[in-house]
Structure formats: structure tokens, C-alpha cells
Amino acid sequence: MSIWEFANPVRFMRLTGKVLPWITALAIGCLAVGLIWGFFFTPEAENFGSTVKIIYIHVPAATLAINAWGLMFVASLIWLIRRHHVSALVARAAAPVGMTLTLVALITGATWGQPMWGTYWEWDPRLTSFLVLLIFYLGYMALWEAIDEPDKAADLTSVLAMVGTVFAVISRYAVNFWNQGLHQGASLSLDKEEHVSDVYYVPLLLTLAGFFFLFLALVLLRTGTEIRARRIKALQLQEVN
Amino acid sequence: MNATLAILSRELRLALRSGGGAGLGLAFFLMVVMLIPFGVGPVPHLLAQIAPGTLWIAALLACLLSLDRLFQADFEDGTLDILALSPMPLEGLVAIKAFAHWLTTGLPLVIAAPILGITLNLADSAYWWLVISLAVGTPALSFLGAIGAALTVGIRRGGLLLSLLVLPLYIPTLIFGARCVTSASEGMDVMPAFQLLAGVTLFTLALTPIAAAAALRMHMR
Numbered sequence: 001m002s003i004w005e006f007a008n009p010v011r012f013m014r015l016t017g018k019v020l021p022w023i024t025a026l027a028i029g030c031l032a033v034g035l036i037w038g039f040f041f042t043p044e045a046e047n048f049g050s051t052v053k054i055i056y057i058h059v060p061a062a063t064l065a066i067n068a069w070g071l072m073f074v075a076s077l078i079w080l081i082r083r084h085h086v087s088a089l090v091a092r093a094a095a096p097v098g099m100t101l102t103l104v105a106l107i108t109g110a111t112w113g114q115p116m117w118g119t120y121w122e123w124d125p126r127l128t129s130f131l132v133l134l135i136f137y138l139g140y141m142a143l144w145e146a147i148d149e150p151d152k153a154a155d156l157t158s159v160l161a162m163v164g165t166v167f168a169v170i171s172r173y174a175v176n177f178w179n180q181g182l183h184q185g186a187s188l189s190l191d192k193e194e195h196v197s198d199v200y201y202v203p204l205l206l207t208l209a210g211f212f213f214l215f216l217a218l219v220l221l222r223t224g225t226e227i228r229a230r231r232i233k234a235l236q237l238q239e240v241n
Numbered sequence: 242m243n244a245t246l247a248i249l250s251r252e253l254r255l256a257l258r259s260g261g262g263a264g265l266g267l268a269f270f271l272m273v274v275m276l277i278p279f280g281v282g283p284v285p286h287l288l289a290q291i292a293p294g295t296l297w298i299a300a301l302l303a304c305l306l307s308l309d310r311l312f313q314a315d316f317e318d319g320t321l322d323i324l325a326l327s328p329m330p331l332e333g334l335v336a337i338k339a340f341a342h343w344l345t346t347g348l349p350l351v352i353a354a355p356i357l358g359i360t361l362n363l364a365d366s367a368y369w370w371l372v373i374s375l376a377v378g379t380p381a382l383s384f385l386g387a388i389g390a391a392l393t394v395g396i397r398r399g400g401l402l403l404s405l406l407v408l409p410l411y412i413p414t415l416i417f418g419a420r421c422v423t424s425a426s427e428g429m430d431v432m433p434a435f436q437l438l439a440g441v442t443l444f445t446l447a448l449t450p451i452a453a454a455a456a457l458r459m460h461m462r
Contacts, residue, residue, distance in 0.1 A: 135408075139406045142402055143392065155459040159459070167412075167413070170413045177416065177433075
């Protein structure tokens with residue numbers, strides 16, 4: 001029993017069919033508890049007022065937006081090395097979800113920035129890097145759409161994911177060089193000094209888990225949809241012949 | 242070595258003869274820089290302030306303009322398949338083609354940029370660094386463009402997609418290149434930005450041919 005057995009679409013569909021309801025339930029549960037706790041049962045911060053509560057959406061969305069690209073990178077690498085179709089489809093399925101999360105992070109950040117920094121947008125390194133990430137997502141998705149042959153599209157988008165990862169990282173540090181920022185330090189970190197204060201910590205972890213399960217559920221669902229779509233196409237081709 | 246020179250001279254001849262479009266990038270560069278004062282107003286100190294960034298962005302767009310031709314014609318008429326079958330590695334071919342692209346689009350921009358700097362009232366201290374930063378940075382633009390051109394080679398109307406794929410890759414080069422010129426015009430230390438610019442260029446020269454060649458192989462499979 002190795003993980004590669006799930007590269008078989010049939011096994012993959014059987015497994016995801018079983019676990020998807022559970023993951024969805026976990027996502028809804030974590031998000032409901034975390035958001036209600038966070039929005040209604042945590043105090044307002046001294047200098048931020050109630051706007052501090054946007055953290056429960058902003059931080060998890062931003063975290064997963066970056067990690068979604070990481071998933072696409074790994075899945076693309078697996079496709080290039082081992083040529084498992086499911087892997088390529090996972091990379092494809094993750095892109096729109098990651099792009100949406102990037103947008104959510106940018107929009108919630110802007111709504112928070114207006115009362116706090118006095119501006120919706122600031123050319124701050126973190127904000128700018130997210131805008132760059134959004135463009136990388138758009139380019140990746142556009143390349144998938146532009147090529148008709150599924151295998152060739154998977155190949156080329158994988159190369160783009162590799163190149164994009166390298167340049168997303170270089171750009172992240174390049175924009176640091178270019179402008180010093182307004183953005184707050186890390187809200188969550190292994191270094192205890194940098195943390196948000198304890199009252200916000202547990203609900204934040206809960207929403208983070210909720211977003212994670214939501215992301216997982218959406219990616220599995222979209223991958224399953226894509227597998228079914230390909231099966232239908234294959235069946236239609238058989239009928240024609 | 243003979244093969245390298247043969248392909249290089251072929252590329253240059255194709256680009257320079259009628260229909261090659263080598264002059265178009267330069268003309269586009271002139272146009273963009275000329276349009277800036279119409280947009281922001283003929284205020285000398287304002288133009289002087291935005292001159293480094295303007296020249297760099299104009300150079301970047303001019304470079305982008307001719308990229309879709311890099312592999313397209315050879316791919317369509319089958320030349321690329323024959324070249325791929327030759328003993329020369331595809332990576333080397335990509336590097337030569339990107340270098341030829343730089344010679345016909347990047348180099349003219351490097352030479353024309355100081356003249357356009359005068360029209361934008363660029364600070365006196367910045368001219369040398371404008372030329373040096375463009376000379377060091379524009380090869381990276383051609384080589385990175387080769388990745389985009391290789392990815393979109395078989396796609397009809399791939400031009401817009403090409404810019405969407407390539408422009409984000411240009412961000413580090415643009416940041417460091419423009420900062421070189423800005424630092425020089427403000428009398429600050431240029432070396433940190435210049436070293437980073439050179440680093441990005443060397444990195445792309447070394448690695449982009451591999452990625453672009455991989456993409457071309459996928460198209461020809």
C-alpha cells in the first residue's frame with residue numbers, strides 16, 4: 001500500500017467519495033465555530049476596534065493562497081516525474097481556488113486598510129507580492145485554457161508552475177528591496193514573541209483549520225469533476241466510433 | 242562552434258532583412274517614451290523624476306513586442322523540428338535564438354536610451370548607469386521571454402497570453418534595473434541594486450534555456 005495507488009483515478013474517486021463528506025463537515029464545523037467565536041466572543045483590540053476581527057478571514061485566506069501555489073508546484077513536479085494524470089488534475093483544480101483565496105486576502109486587506117492605514121491600497125511589499133501572485137494564478141489558468149490537448153497542457157503548465165515558483169520567490173524578496181512596508185508582522189508564528197495575543201489565537205487556529213479543510217474539499221471536488229468530465233468525453237468518443 | 246555561428250548568423254539575417262521587424266522594437270520604444278510627456282505634462286522636474294522608470298518600462302515593453310516571433314515561424318514551417326534533430330542540444334539553440342533576439346532588439350534600445358534620456362531630462366549622473374543597467378538587464382528580458390515564447394509557440398493568438406506569462410517574470414529585473422538608474426540620479430550607492438540586477442541576469446542566462454527547451458520539446462512531441 002503506497003500513496004501512488006491513489007494515482008489510479010478509480011481508486012482516487014473511491015477514496016475521495018468516502019472522505020469528502022467528512023472533510024466538508026469538518027470545514028463547516030471549524031469555520032462556524034471559529035468565525036462565531038471570533039466575531040462575537042472575542043474582545044475588541046485597543047487600537048484596532050472591531051476591525052481586528054477581519055483577521056479570521058484575512059490570515060487563513062492569505063496563508064492558503066500561498067500554500068495552494070505550493071500544492072500546485074508539488075503536484076506539477078509529480079506529473080513531470082511520474083506522469084500520474086490525477087496529479088496534473090489536482091494542480092489544475094487548485095488554481096482557481098488559490099486565485100479566489102488570493103483575491104479574498106487582497107479584498108479583506110483593503111477593507112481593513114481603509115480605516116486603519118487610511119488607504120485601500122498601498123504599494124507595500126506584502127500587498128504587492130500578493131498582486132504578483134494573483135497574476136501568476138491568472139497566467140497559469142489562462143495557459144490551461146489555451147491548449148486543447150490535455151497532456152500537453154499539463155506538461156506546459158507544469159513548466160510554468162516551476163518557473164513561476166522560482167520567480168514568485170525572487171519577486172517576494174525583490175519587492176522588499178524596492179519598498180519598506182506598512183503591513184503588520186506575522187500573526188502566527190512559531191516564535192512566540194510575534195504572535196497575536198492569546199484571546200484571538202484559538203479562534204484564529206480554528207478558522208485556519210476551517211479554511212484548510214474547505215480548500216481540501218474544493219480541490220478534491222474539482223479534481224473529481226474533471227475526472228468525470230474526461231470519462232464522459234472518452235465515452236462519447238467511443239459512441240461516435 | 243560552426244553550428245552556433247551558422248544559426249546565429251541565420252537568425253540575424255532573418256531579423257534584419259525586410260519583414261524581420263528588427264527596427265519595430267526600437268520604433269515602439271521611441272513612441273512610448275515620446276507619449277509619456279503627453280500623458281504627464283511637460284514639467285521638467287517631474288519628467289526627471291520618472292525618467293529612469295519610464296525608460297526601463299518602455300524597454301521592457303519593446304522587448305515583449307517581438308517575442309512571439311522568436312519560435313513561431315520556425316515552429317510552423319518545420320525548421321524547429323529539423324534543428325531539434327541536429328546534434329546541437331535544444332537548450333543551446335534556445336540560448337542562441339534568445340541571444341540573437343537581444344542583439345536585434347535589446348542592444349538597439351541600450352544605444353538609443355541615453356538619447357531619449359535627454360528628452361526626459363534625466364539627471365547627468367545617471368546616463369552611464371542607464372546604459373550599463375540596460376546592457377546588463379535586457380539580456381535577462383530576452384531569455385525570460387524565450388520561456389514565454391516557447392510555452393505559447395503552438396497557440397493561435399498567443400500574443401496576449403505571452404505577455405500575461407512573461408511580464409510577472411520581468412518584475413525583479415525591472416525593480417533592480419530601475420533602482421540602479423534612480424540611485425545614480427539621486428547620487429546614492431548604485432552597487433547593491435546593480436549586483437542584484439547582474440545576479441538575476443546571470444541566473445536567467447543559466448537556467449531559462451533549460452525551461453524553454455523543455456517547453457519546446459513538449460510542443461514537438
